Amino acid sequence: xxxxxxxxxxxxxxxxxxxxxxxxxxxxxxxxxxxxxxxxxxxxxxxxxxxxxxxxxxxxxxxxxxxxxxxxxxxxxxxxxxxxxxxxxxxxxxxxxxxxxxxxxxxxxxxxxxxxxxxxxxxxxxxxxxxxxxxxxxxxxxxxxxxxxxxxxxxxxxxxxxxxxxxxxxxxxxxxxxxxxxxxxxxxxxxxxxxxxxxxxxxxxxxxxxxxxxxxxxxxxxxxxxxxxxxxxxxxxxxxxxxxxxxxxxxxxxxxxxxxxxxxxxxxxx
Amino acid sequence: xxxxxxxxxxxxxxxxxxxxxxxxxxxxxxxxxxxxxxxxxxxxxxxxxxxxxxxxxxxxxxxxxxxxxxxxxxxxxxxxxxxxxxxxxxxxxxxxxxxxxxxxxxxxxxxxxxxxxxxxxxxxxxxxxxxxxxxxxxxxxxxxxxxxxxxxxxxxxxxxxxxxxxxxxxxxxxxxxxxxxxxxxxxxxxxxxxxxxxxxxxxxxxxxxxxxxxxxxxxxxxxxxxxxxxxxxxxxxxxxxxxxxxxxxxxxxxxxxxxxxxxxxxxxxxxxxxxxxxxxxxxxxxxxxxxxxxxxxxxxxxxxxxxxxxxxxxxxxxxxxxxxxxxxxxxxxxxxxxxxxxxxxxxxxxxxxxxxx
Amino acid sequence: xxxxxxxxxxxxxxxxxxxxxxxxxxxxxxxxxxxxxxxxxxxxxxxxxxxxxxxxxxxxxxxxxxxxxxxxxxxxxxxxxxxxxxxxxxxxxxxxxxxxxxxxxxxxxxxxxxxxxxxxxxxxxxxxxxxxxxxxxxxxxxxxxxxxxxxxxxxxxxxxxxxxxxxxxxxxxxxxxxxxxxxxxxxxxxxxxxxxxxxxxxxxxxxxxxxxxxxxxxxxxxxxxxxxxxxxxxxxxxxxxxxxxxxxxxxxxxxxxxxxxx
Numbered sequence: 001x002x003x004x005x006x007x008x009x010x011x012x013x014x015x016x017x018x019x020x021x022x023x024x025x026x027x028x029x030x031x032x033x034x035x036x037x038x039x040x041x042x043x044x045x046x047x048x049x050x051x052x053x054x055x056x057x058x059x060x061x062x063x064x065x066x067x068x069x070x071x072x073x074x075x076x077x078x079x080x081x082x083x084x085x086x087x088x089x090x091x092x093x094x095x096x097x098x099x100x101x102x103x104x105x106x107x108x109x110x111x112x113x114x115x116x117x118x119x120x121x122x123x124x125x126x127x128x129x130x131x132x133x134x135x136x137x138x139x140x141x142x143x144x145x146x147x148x149x150x151x152x153x154x155x156x157x158x159x160x161x162x163x164x165x166x167x168x169x170x171x172x173x174x175x176x177x178x179x180x181x182x183x184x185x186x187x188x189x190x191x192x193x194x195x196x197x198x199x200x201x202x203x204x205x206x207x208x209x210x211x212x213x214x215x216x217x218x219x220x221x222x223x224x225x226x227x228x229x230x231x232x233x234x235x236x237x238x239x240x241x242x243x244x245x246x247x248x249x250x251x252x253x254x255x256x257x258x259x260x261x262x263x264x265x266x267x268x269x270x
Numbered sequence: 271x272x273x274x275x276x277x278x279x280x281x282x283x284x285x286x287x288x289x290x291x292x293x294x295x296x297x298x299x300x301x302x303x304x305x306x307x308x309x310x311x312x313x314x315x316x317x318x319x320x321x322x323x324x325x326x327x328x329x330x331x332x333x334x335x336x337x338x339x340x341x342x343x344x345x346x347x348x349x350x351x352x353x354x355x356x357x358x359x360x361x362x363x364x365x366x367x368x369x370x371x372x373x374x375x376x377x378x379x380x381x382x383x384x385x386x387x388x389x390x391x392x393x394x395x396x397x398x399x400x401x402x403x404x405x406x407x408x409x410x411x412x413x414x415x416x417x418x419x420x421x422x423x424x425x426x427x428x429x430x431x432x433x434x435x436x437x438x439x440x441x442x443x444x445x446x447x448x449x450x451x452x453x454x455x456x457x458x459x460x461x462x463x464x465x466x467x468x469x470x471x472x473x474x475x476x477x478x479x480x481x482x483x484x485x486x487x488x489x490x491x492x493x494x495x496x497x498x499x500x501x502x503x504x505x506x507x508x509x510x511x512x513x514x515x516x517x518x519x520x521x522x523x524x525x526x527x528x529x530x531x532x533x534x535x536x537x538x539x540x541x542x543x544x545x546x547x548x549x550x551x552x553x554x555x556x557x558x559x560x561x562x563x564x565x566x567x568x569x570x571x572x573x574x575x576x577x578x579x580x581x582x583x584x585x586x587x588x589x590x591x592x593x594x595x596x597x598x599x600x601x602x603x604x605x606x607x608x609x610x611x612x613x614x615x616x617x618x619x620x621x622x623x624x625x626x627x
Numbered sequence: 628x629x630x631x632x633x634x635x636x637x638x639x640x641x642x643x644x645x646x647x648x649x650x651x652x653x654x655x656x657x658x659x660x661x662x663x664x665x666x667x668x669x670x671x672x673x674x675x676x677x678x679x680x681x682x683x684x685x686x687x688x689x690x691x692x693x694x695x696x697x698x699x700x701x702x703x704x705x706x707x708x709x710x711x712x713x714x715x716x717x718x719x720x721x722x723x724x725x726x727x728x729x730x731x732x733x734x735x736x737x738x739x740x741x742x743x744x745x746x747x748x749x750x751x752x753x754x755x756x757x758x759x760x761x762x763x764x765x766x767x768x769x770x771x772x773x774x775x776x777x778x779x780x781x782x783x784x785x786x787x788x789x790x791x792x793x794x795x796x797x798x799x800x801x802x803x804x805x806x807x808x809x810x811x812x813x814x815x816x817x818x819x820x821x822x823x824x825x826x827x828x829x830x831x832x833x834x835x836x837x838x839x840x841x842x843x844x845x846x847x848x849x850x851x852x853x854x855x856x857x858x859x860x861x862x863x864x865x866x867x868x869x870x871x872x873x874x875x876x877x878x879x880x881x882x883x884x885x886x887x888x889x
Contacts, residue, residue, distance in 0.1 A: 007711025007723065009704050010767065014726050017764040021741030022729070024748055075641055078634045090638070092872070097645045099868045102825055103845040104861045107853060108648030111655065116662070118651045146648070149641075169324050170357035172344040174371035174422060184370070188361045199732070207734035210827060214849055224736055231740060231832065241744070244737050251734060 028241035041242020050226050050243065057223040058250070060137060061205035064144035065152075068201045069194065071145070072152035076193075079153075080160045091157065098150035106214050109143050110134070113215070135217035143211040148204060152197040159193030160186075195258045203251055223247055275300045275458055276321060276426065281330030283316055290316045292482040294330070298426075298460060303452055305461045305469040308479035309505070314462045315430055317479070321460065322351045322428050335425075345374075349426035350419035354434060356411045358403045364390075364414055365399035371422040389417035392451065409440045416451070426458040433468065445471050466506050470494065478502050499612050503545040510551070510586055514544035514611070522611060525582025527561050529604060533611040543612040548589040550608035553579065559601030565594045649865055656858035673859040680856065686844040689755070693840065694823035697762035702816045704763070705770025706808070709778045712771075724775075727768045738765060739832030746833065753835025761833040762823045769822055770815035777811030 032038045045051060079091050097105065112118045113134045120130045133139050163186060171181040209224030216222075227247065230240030276298040283291040291313045298304050306314035319325040320332060323344035332340045339347060350371070358367050365386050372382045390396050393413035398406075406414065412432055419427055429448075433441045449472055452459050463469055469476050470490045478485040478493060478501075486498045497503035500511050515523045519534040524544060536542055556562060563581025570576075575593050579586040581602055594600055659670035677683060712723045730738055742761045746753060781804055789799035805812075827842035834843060841860075848854055 003714040004711045006707040007709075007715075010708030010711070010771075011723075013704060013764065013767065014729075017742065017745070017760060018726065018729050018738075021745035022733075022737075024744045025737065025741045028744060071641065074637060078638060081634070094641070094645065096869065096872065097649065099821060099825075099872065100649065100865055101842060101845070101861075103827055103842050103849065104652070104857070104864065105648065107845065107849050107857065108652050108861070110849070111853065111858075112648055112651055118655075146644070149645070164355070164357065166353045166355060166357035167359065169322075169344065170351070170353055170359075170418075171370070172324075173322060173351045174418065175345045175374040176370070177343070177345050180374055184374075185359060189359070191361075203732070203734055207736045209736065210846065218850075227736060227740070231743070237744060240740065244740055247734065248737060251732075255732065 025241045025244055028238050029245040030242070032238060041239050042246060044239055044242060045246045049221070050223070053221045053226045054223045054246070054250075056137070056220070057206050060140055060144065060222070061202055064141050064148065064205050065198055065202045067141070067145050068149050068152040069198065072149060072156055072197065073194070076153055076157040076160050079157050095150045095154055098154075102147060103210065103214075105147055106143055106211055109139070109146060110214055113139055113142065134215065135219060137216070137220060139215040140212050140220060140222075143215045144201075144205045144208070147211065148201040151200040151204075155196040155200065156190060156193040159190045163189050191261060195261055199255065199258055202254060206250065206254075207247060273300060274298065275302075275335060276460075277333040278317070278320070279331045279333070281317075281320060281327040281332065283313075283320065283325060283327050290482050291320075291327070294482070294484065296477065296484065298458060299475075300425075301456060301458055303449075303459045303461065303472055303474045305463060305473040305476050306479055307463060307466060307469040307476050307505075308485075309464055311481075312479040313482040314464075314479050318351075318428050318430055318460060318462045321426075322349065323347050348424060349428060350422050350424040351428040351430065352412075352415050352419050352432045354430045354432065356415040358411055358414060358418070360403050362403070363399070364395075364401050364403070364406075367403065367414060368418045368421055370418065375422075385421045389421045392420070392454070393417045394447075408435055409444065412436065412444065420451075420455060424457065426460060427455075429459060429461045431463055432461075433463075433465075441468070448472060470506070478505060480505075496610060497545055497612065499615060500543045500545070503543075503610070503612070508548050508587055508589075510546045510548065510584075512544045512546070512584060514542050516540045516542045516611060520606075522609065525561060525584065527582070529560060529609060530606045531609040531611060532607050533609070536611060536613070541614055543614055545610040545612060546604055546608060548576070548587040549574070550604060551579075551586055551588045551590075552603040552605075553577075553588060553590060553592075553594055553600040554603050556599045556601050559603035561602040563600055563602055565596050565598045565600060568593070568596050649861070652858045652861045653865070655855065656862045658855070661855060673855040674863075677856040677859045677863075682839070683841075683844065683856070683860065686839040686841050689758075689838060690824060690840040690842070693755075693759055693762055694820050697759055697766050697823050698816050698819035701763050701766035701770050701819045702812060705767045705815060705819075706774050706812050708767070709771055709774040709808075712775070713778045724771075727771050729768075730765050731768045731772070735765075735826075735828035736832075739829040742829065743832040753833060755838055757833045757835065758830055758838065758840070761829050762826065765826070765829060766819035766823060769818045770812075773815035773818055774808060774811040777808040781807045 029041050030037060030039070032040065045054060075094065079094065082090055110117075113131065114120070115130075115132070115134060117134070123130055133142070167185060167189070168181060171185045172178075176184060207224045209222060209228045212220055212222040212225055223243070227240050227243045230236050230243065274297040276296075278294055278296040281291055281294045281296075282289070290311075294313070294317065296317070306317055308314050316325060320327050323339070323342060323346075327340065330340075331338055334348065359370065362370070368386045368389055369382045372385060377385075386399060387396075390398055393416055395410060395413055395417070398410075398414070403411065403414075412435075415432070416427075432448075433444050436444060445468060448459070448461075461469075461472065470493075473490055475487065476490055476493050477487045480501050486493055486502045488496075493502065494506055497506060497509075503509045503511055512524050516533075516536040516539070517523055517528065518538045519536075520531055522529050522531050522533075522542065522544060552559070553565075561581045563579045563586065565577050566580045566585070567578040568575060570593075571589075574589045574591050577588045577590065577594060579588055579600060579602065586602065656673055657669050657671070658666055659672060660667035708723070712720055715723065739761070742757070742764065743753070746757050751757060785803050785807070786799055789803040790796065794802060825842070826840075827846060830840050830843055831846070834840070839847075845857060845860075848857060
């Protein structure tokens with residue numbers, strides 16, 4: 001049928017600009033500058049400074065994902081419980097910051113948290129002890145949670161609103177109290193949303209180099225910073241590609257773990 | 271005979287300034303199949319949800335077995351509900367769905383397994399334990415919803431239009447199935463529907479509701495044969511509802527013609543509503559009956575012919591096994607005991623013939 | 628009662644967390660002092676400086692042109708793809724959707740690097756064109772994601788009815804099928820447009836020297852030290868987004884209600 005031809009441009013584009021570039025990363029990652037096969041670029045992750053950056057990235061992204069989840073789930077529950085007309089406006093308010101430029105949002109936190117920033121000025125005014133948070137890992141977590149929170153709220157909210165009132169009522173009717181109803185019915189039914197929320201927060205948090213750059217003062221290196229520098233400063237593409245491959249392995253592992261819990265594959269943010 | 275198991279006293283409920291139930295009193299006996307029947311928005315589902323504990327009445331009390339349960343949460347009530355859209359838990363298989371209530375109560379695994387087997391057998395779905403909810407047809411899901419409710423051995427089963435989503439044939443089969451189930455379980459069923467045929471087929475008692483009021487309560491025969499007002503007559507089956515004048519006991523005037531009837535106690539020269547079922551209108555040769563008319567429409571319905579007869583300026587609906595072609599001159603006769611006299615409604619609230627389905 | 632209080636308190640807390648930084652930027656954008664530590668009076672200096680900065684204005688132009696073009700091209704390619712994929716058998720269809728997921732799931736940094744490597748390896752010099760190609764690449768999956776459900780929903784019978792009533796296939800498509808999937812196409816376009824506006828990482832790797840979008844410009848400026856004219860920019864962008872979304876959401880809401888009433 002000729003109708004299938006309609007997807008021709010798509011296939012060409014995706015092969016040309018997604019699959020071939022990815023293949024190139026694999027190629028560069030597994031060769032040296034002369035083009036000979038080597039595992040050196042991969043093994044380079046074992047160097048202490050890079051290994052530390054990777055571990056730090058894992059730690060910070062796990063912590064921020066956990067914080068986002070803990071903050072977002074109750075928020076999504078509350079948003080669901082609002083009456084429809086007013087609810088949609090309030091939901092709108094809570095995802096609005098998502099549409100603001102990512103860098104400006106991060107810059108905003110820099111302004112707030114700086115030694116001479118807004119928060120410290122207010123604290124100083126009331127003679128309270130100052131906050132020494134900028135250029136620490138805590139500041140990076142702040143930035144991650146702030147930037148990625150809406151990405152956690154939205155998928156969870158979308159799944160929660162699809163759970164019918166009658167399903168919840170059926171659980172109550174069969175003798176479950178509100179706590180049992182939550183853990184046996186609502187939470188399991190909302191897992192697809194939770195999973196997709198975790199993916200949408202964890203992956204960008206794990207790979208970011210902007211937040212650590214702006215809120216960590218360039219002193220706290222994450223794996224994203226290490227890779228970015230290989231491409232923009234030292235221009236060792238082979239090494240950078242090798243490290244990217246390592247990073248991709250971690251993303252794939254986390255996705256595989258999450259996919260096990262998301263059998264239905266229903267979780268979608270949009 | 272049977273003591274009353276559930277009692278509603280003066281129950282009122284208002285949603286968004288609309289009064290859905292107004293001072294409703296209702297008593298449901300043990301082991302009764304009671305049907306709440308009425309058009310959508312009549313308050314029948316709200317009544318059921320108040321009994322189930324999903325809505326709190328604004329005023330009034332709900333008693334179960336003499337105990338006040340008005341404020342009790344749904345999980346604290348000894349009754350279970352079969353929901354309109356089944357409300358099965360899609361993340362669990364069939365066995366897990368059925369076991370839900372029993373697990374909450376902390377029953378032993380062997381007890382639960384036995385119960386699941388028993389319940390699946392009862393609803394004719396043996397061997398479905400491991401199936402997923404999505405793999406079941408609507409009728410099967412309905413049976414599982416019933417099984418899930420009855421394993422908890424409720425004293426009362428509440429059913430909210432459970433057959434509404436099924437096709438006609440399946441609906442008829444399920445009606446017999448439900449009667450069988452009720453007899454086997456020996457518990458009370460409270461059934462909500464807008465389908466008068468369902469109500470007539472299954473119920474011990476029918477409660478006809480409209481606009482938050484009970485219009486009539488009685489056995490299916492009572493409701494069908496002796497509707498108390500025009501709404502009930504119109505809602506249950508087809509009927510001719512005619513403005514009449516009660517001249518005296520046992521004599522009513524319609525279209526200027528006097529008809530003998532069997533009703534008494536309406537006073538003299540009182541305007542009344544007269545109900546005559548279409549199958550009770552007899553068509554005779556011209557001049558042999560009480561009122562002359564002409565056949566204006568004719569449809570063959572299988573069991574009978576449905577005709578419309580223009581007589582006295584009124585379109586009479588007539589069901590008959592004999593056929594009178596359109597244009598035939600006929601004479602209408604009605605036996606006195608087939609004429610049902612009803613008081614004219616006093617207030618607008620009571621009238622409410624607006625059946626908006 | 629306690630539950631309701633807790634709900635409101637929780638909503639309010641998160642609200643403050645989300646909006647405090649934005650509010651702070653807005654206030655500071657009107658501060659006459661260059662330093663954020665002191666409020667020295669109301670002034671519009673930073674707005675003047677913003678609009679007179681050729682650097683920022685050209686970055687703004689680039690951002691808008693790239694967002695518009697990439698969203699448009701991605702919408703055309705993506706919508707056509709959905710129509711084609713819908714006619715495929717199960718295996719190629721799953722394969723197509725799997726390919727669609729790669730850029731969505733992949734980290735932006737990897738996508739950016741891979742594209743940069745690809746351009747350089749094939750001798751394409753980095754600039755406006757490469758940024759545009761990169762944006763189209765990551766926009767297509769979003770379009771496919773929004774259009775695909777609508778395409779699946781469309782009834783084959785309505786298209787066939789149009790043919791039966793004498794419409795040519797092309798006419799039947801534009802008169803019957805397209806109106807059905809239009810909401811998906813529009814939301815795909817808008818999603819692509821905003822994703823493109825917001826992108827930094829992929830642009831960072833594919834832009835080369837001499838061209839900036841707002842995101843890359845902000846990045847380099849902030850690394851040098853925050854400039855108050857960026858506060859003014861934030862304020863304007865936030866208000867623009869707010870107004871656009873409010874306008875965009877009004878008719879959509881009506882649609883939803885109409886669907887519900889059916």
